[in-house]
Amino acid sequence: MSVQKQLTIHDCHNRPITALGYHPARREFLTGFEASNDGTVIVWTPGATVLDRIVQLGNPVFSMAINHRRRQLVCGFKQQVSVFSLNEKSEPGHHVINIKDSFTDHQHKDIVSCVVCLDTRVYTAGYDRKLIIFDTASYPDSKDLIVVHRISNAHDAGITNMLLVRQQESTRLLTGSFDKTVRVWSQDGQLIQKLTHFPGIITGLCYVPSVSVIWITSGTAYPAFYDTKFGLSIGVVAKMNFSFFPPQAKVFNYMLVIAIRELNQKLGSASHHQLVVWRYNKRGSITTLCTTHPVECLTFTQKNPMFVFSGHSDGTMIKWEQTHSSNFIYSKEIFHIPASEIHSQKKGKRSKSVKSNKYPILTADRTPHLSKSISLKKGDMSTEDKYLDNQNWMVGITSFLCLHKMQLHTLYPLSSIVASSIKKEKKASVTGRKSCLEARRCSTLQADKKSLFVEELDLLVLSAENGNIYLWGFDSFQSSILHMMPSKKKMQWEKMKMSLAQLEDDNIPISIPNQVAGLICKKVLKRHIHTVSAMAVINKESEYKTIYLLSGGWDRKLCVWDLQNGCLQDIFSNSDLESWNELKEVACDEAILDLAYSPKRNEFAYCSSDRLIYIRKFSPVGKEMKLMNVLQGHEAEITCIIWHSLKDKWITGSEDGTIRIWNEGGTYCEQVLATTAAVNCLCIDQVNGCVVAGVSDTVSVFDLESFLQVQSNVGHTDSIRSIIHIPERQQYISASWDKTIRMWKAY
Template sequence: MALESYLDIKNLNSKVTVIGSNPVRRELVFGFEDGSVQTYDPDTGNMITNCYKHRGWVTALCAFPEARAFFSSGNDSTVVTYNAIGTPIDKLNIGSVAYSICFHSRLKQVIFGIPEGIQFHSYELNNVTGQIINSIPLYIICEHEDITTGVLMLDKLYSVGFDGKLIIYDCPFGSSPSVSKKLDQAHDAGITCLIAQKNSLDNNEWLMTGSFDKSAKVWSLDGKLIFKFVDFTQPVTGLTYVHATKTVWIAAGNSFAHVYDPKNGENVSSFIDTFLSVEDSELRYSYFLILLRYVPELNVLIASTNLKQCLGWRYKNTGCISCLKVKSPLESVCYTKKTPILMFAGDSEGDVYKWEQMQSNQIMYSSERLLKFEGKKNLSDVMVHAISLGDTKTNADNNNNKESTTNTKRLASANRIKTVEERLPAYYIRSRSAAKIRERERGIGGYVSQYAHLQKKGDTNTLSNIKKTATGKSILRILLVEKFDLIIAASEDKNIYIWGFDLEALKALTTLRDQANDLNHLPEEGADVANRVVGFTLRKIFSEHESLVTSLALVDDVDSFGGVFLLSSGWDRRIFIWDLTHFILFSQYTNPKADHVDEAQTASQGNIHDMDYSPHLKYFAYASSDMCVYVRKFSPKGSEMDLMYILQAKIDSEVTCVKWNFIMNQWVTGMENGEIRIWVIIK
C-alpha cells in the first residue's frame, strides 16, 4: 500500500500555480501563471482541453460534482464556471481576487477567500442558463489583514491568511456567519496552506496549516494546537492528506516530500520508500516541490515544481507499506504471527536485527540489533558441540576410571530413554563450560556420529577463533520458533546462533511484577509484556558444521517424534538433527549402506542450498547443487531417514530453493535459471 511514481509532465508552457481535478470526467485540472486553465489525462499526462485564459495568474480551482461543474478564479477578479467537458459556461466578476474557494452545501453557499477577508455568495443549480453562482454577495467578513490563502468548510468554517491568523466561524442556518474563535498568532509568518480531515469512525479529526515560518501545525477542530512540525529548512508551500495511507505529505523546498502521520504526529518519512527508490541524479536535486494535491477519486497525488513540471504518484494497494533500512545487504528475513508484529533480518555482516511494529501506526518499526559476543565473558558458556568420550585408545587408557563411571551412567540413561540408538557408540552433547555432564543432559538421544573422530581437524571453537571467523559473515537463513520464542540464524561462519528471551532477567522481572501486584492488588499482566521488556540474548551456538550453513527446517511434532527438532545443513552436505528442548545435537544423518566414510555422512553429491519440512507427509526435502531435490522421511534417528524419491528436472540448472505448500500439499522448487516448478505428489 504505497504511492509509486508514474507520471512526469515536462516542458509546460508556464509554471503551475494551482492543482485541481474534474471528478466527473476523472481528469486533472491545472492553473498556470500565464492565466491558462487546462485539463490533462491522469494516465498519460497529455493535455485534453485548453479551457480558458485569465488575465493574470490562476489563483484557485474548485470542483463541484453536484452541479457536474468546476470553477477557476484569477488575478483578474473573475470566477469562471466550466461544464463537465471543460467548456466555460459562465463568467462572474466578484470584485476581488479569490485566492481560495469552498462550498457550504447545507446552506447552498460558496465562500471565497479574498484580500483581508472572506466573501459569501449563494448558488443555484440552474441547468438552463448555466449560471450557478449568484453575482450579488450575501456577506463579506473582513477579519484578516492580508490575503486569505485558504478557506475550508466542515461543521464550521475555517480561514487562514498571510497575516498568520487562523479564524473559526459559526455559520448558523438562516442568519449571518460570525467569528467563533480567532488565533492572531497561529504562525509566526504567513500561512500558505490549509487542509483538514474529519472521520469520527477512527477518531481522525484535525486541521493542518503550513507557513512561511518553516513549520506545520496540527490543530483540533476547535482550534487547539496538537502538534508542531519544525523539521523543515524552507517555507512550507504545500500540504495534502493521502486518504489511502492516512498520511500527510508536506512540500518544503526539497525534491522530496516529508511524510507525517497526523493522528500521532510521527515523522514516517524514513519508513516510506516512495522517494528512497528514486535514483540519485543531478536532475533530481535541481528542482523542488511547491504544490501538492491528492485526488481521491483517481488515487493519485500530483505535485508541481519550480521547473514548469508536474510529477505524479499513484496509489498501489500491493505496494510497500514500510521500508526498513540497515547498513548492509539483507540475506534472510522471518517474522512472528503475533501482534505486535516482530520481524528479524540477517545481513551480510553477520548481524541480526529485530524490528517491532509500533502501536501508534502500521508504518513505523523500532529497531534493535541482537548481540552475539558482547557481554559474554566466556563464549564457551553458549557453545553446543559434539564430543566423544574416548575418541582414541590413548584417551581410553588414561581415563579408565572416568570411562567406567560414564558407562555406568550411560546404561542407566539408556534404560530410561528408549530413543537412544543402541547400534552407535554412546557419544553425548553438553555445554563446554559444564565441568560435568548433568544426568538430565545425558542419554537424551544425543550422540556424535561414529565417524566424527576420523574427520576432526583440530578444535576451532576457541573464543579467539570464533570471533575471528564470525566477523563479517552473512546470516544465510533465519528461523523463528514461536513455541519457544527462539530466533535461529544459520551463518556463513559455520555456526548456528540461537537467541531467546533473557531467562535471568525475565525471572527477576516476573518476581518484581508479582510482588508489586500482590502489594497493590493489581491484575497480572500477560507474559508477552514481560518478554518484550527483557529482550533477546544469545542462548546457544550450535557448532558442528564444517562449512557454511545454508538450510534450516523446524520439525514440531511432539506426538510423532517425542520432541521439537531442528534440521540443519549446508555446503558440507551433512544433515544434523538438533533437540531444541534440551539444546543438544540429537543425531546426524548417516547412510548405513555406505562403503566409505564420506559417503556415510553426506546426504547429496552437491552443496545443499535449502531445506523444508512437510508436516503432512512427515518428509523433509533439500535442494542441492547437483540439480536434484532429495525427499527423505524424517526420523530423529539419522540412520533411519530413508530416501523416498528425488525431484529432478531435465534442465542443466541448480535448484536453489525448495518450499512445502501446506495449502495445496505440493513441493515448490526454484532454480538458478529463474524457473519455479510445482510438483504434484502422486499417491
C-alpha cells in the first residue's frame, strides 16, 4: 500500500500551524495556529472548505484532541489544558464547540504541546517535560480533570509530540521530544522502549493501521518508521522502501502529521504554512527498493532464507533479503562481473576451445572483490573476503546472527582475523580495490538480461548482453566455517540453536543453510556470440537424469547446457539441411526474445522478433529438436512467452498491446486480451492462475475465467522489464527501467 498526494491547501494560516485534529462524527478537519495574543480554531470539511472559524479562545492553541466518550474537545495552551463541550447538532451560525461550557487545569508549567484521549482518560505532555494522565469525571455536571499518574521528567528536554496506538494485543503511548528521541510507554505510564538517533527534533507522530507502522517526522522531507509488530525502529528509509512521496513533494519539510482512518487519508503540515492531504492507495506498492541503474530481470529462491536477485543494466547483480525485524526492510549485497571477463572483453579476446574445437572452455572466475585471501588460526585453510559496498548491510553469517540479536564475535572471532589479515596484506588490499573499481568502470560492457534460480543446485543463472551466461553459487567455504569452530564455540552455537528453536512458528531457520554464505561466480558459459535474451530450465522431474539449461538469443541459436556438470551439451542443428552451411544452427529468421518449457509435453516454445512463435520437442541432442508448430497472429514483436502449468496453455505478450492465449498443442489462438500499451513481461499467479503482465509502466492482472482485468497497479515511471510472483508472501514483484523494484499485494 502506498500513499499518493491528493491536494495541497496553501496559506491556510498567516502563522505556522501548531495543531491538527479530526472530528469523525462530522468528518471535519481542525487546525490551530499560534497568533500574537489570541488563538484561532478553524473547522474544515473533507473538501478543504472552511466550515467554522472560532476566534474567542484568547490564547495560542498548541494541541488538541477529541474525547469521544465525553464528547469534548481538549485543547493545550500555555500552562493550561482546557476542555470544551462539543455541539453535535449545531445549526448554521452557531460554533462547533460551546466556549462557555468549559473548564481548565493548570498542572503544566509550560506549553502543553500534545494531547491524546483514550476512553475516559486524557494524556497531556509539554515543554516542561511532564507526561500527565488525567481521568474525566463521569457524574453529571462535573467539570474537573483528575490526575491519575504524573511523570515529571519523561524526557531530557521538552516533549513535542505524543501518539496513542491502540491495537488488539496492546495499547501503547509514544512521545517525541526536543532531545531527538522517541519513547514508548504503556497506557499506565510505564516506560517500555527508547528510540534514539533521529536527525532532528521530533515534530510529528502518525500511526498507519493498514501496515502497522508509525510515521515519525523530524523536520525533514522523509519520515522515519517504527514497526509496532516487532517493536523496532526501521529508520529513515522512505527513499528506499516507500513510494509515499513523489519528487515534487521532497521540497517540503513535514512537521505535523495525523492519520484519518475513516477517510483513508493522512493530513500533514509543511513548513510553508501549508496543509497537504495524502490518500492511501490500496493498489500502490507495499515497498519500493531503489537502485542506481535500470533493472532488467528478477528471480527468487523458494528456500529459507528467501532471496530476491535483480540484474541491472550496468552488469551488476544485487541480492535482496527481507529482514526478520520488519516486512519493509531489505538488506542488499552487490556483485560485479569477474575481473578476467572484463579484461577479456577489453582486449576483444574469445575463449579458447577444447581439442574438438567445438565447445568453449568454461571458466571459473571469481568476482574481483573476492581476490583477497585471509588465513585462519586453525589449520592452513583460507577463505576469500568479499567486498561490500559501504552503504549496504553485512550479509552472510554476520547477517544471519545479527537478525537474531547475536553478535558474531561471541561465537567465532572472524572479524578480528579479517582485521589482522588486512594489516598483513595491505598491498593485496590496494590491488583488490583497484580491480573492483575496474569492474565498476567496465561493467557496462555486459548488461544483465535474464535470470533464473535452480533450486536443486542452489545455482543462480544470469545471462548478459555479451553472450555469456554466468553461474553464481553460494560459497561452500563460508557455510562450513561454523562446522570448524572449536569445541567451546560449538557448545555456544548449540545453545543458540536451542534458543532459536522457539522461533519455528515464524518460519525462521534454526540450521545454517548454504544460502547463508555469500555468492561467488563459479562458471561462465560461453557459446553465444550476442545477447542471451531467453532461458529455461529442464529439471529432473522430466524424463532426464540431469538438469539442463536451454538458452537462446539475438544470434538466433539455441544451446543446451548440462548444469550439473557445467558444460555445453549440444547446439540446435537444423536436420533439414543435409550439408553444413551458415544457417544450420539458426533456429529462426530473427532474434530470439524469450522461451518457455512445458514439462507436461516436453516441448519448448520461443518467440522471435519476426512475430512468430516456434514450438519444438525438447531433446538434449540438437538435431532431434523437432519443429512441432509455428504460431502466427501478433502484429508486432513478441516480447514474452510463458507456459501456464495450471491451465496447460501457452501465453504470449507483444508490443502490439495484446496478450494471446494458445491451446496446449499450439494449433490455434483461444483468446486475445487487449491492453493499453506494449506488453513487456508476463508471469503466472501460482495461487489463482491469473496472468500478471507488465504493460508499459503498469502491472495488470487478468483473470483467465472471465478474461477481464481484475487488478491494476500503478507506480512505476518507466517500462517494467520483469515480474515474479512469491506465493508465500502473497506479493508480485516488478522491476523497471525507472531504477526501482516494487512489491505489490497479489490479487
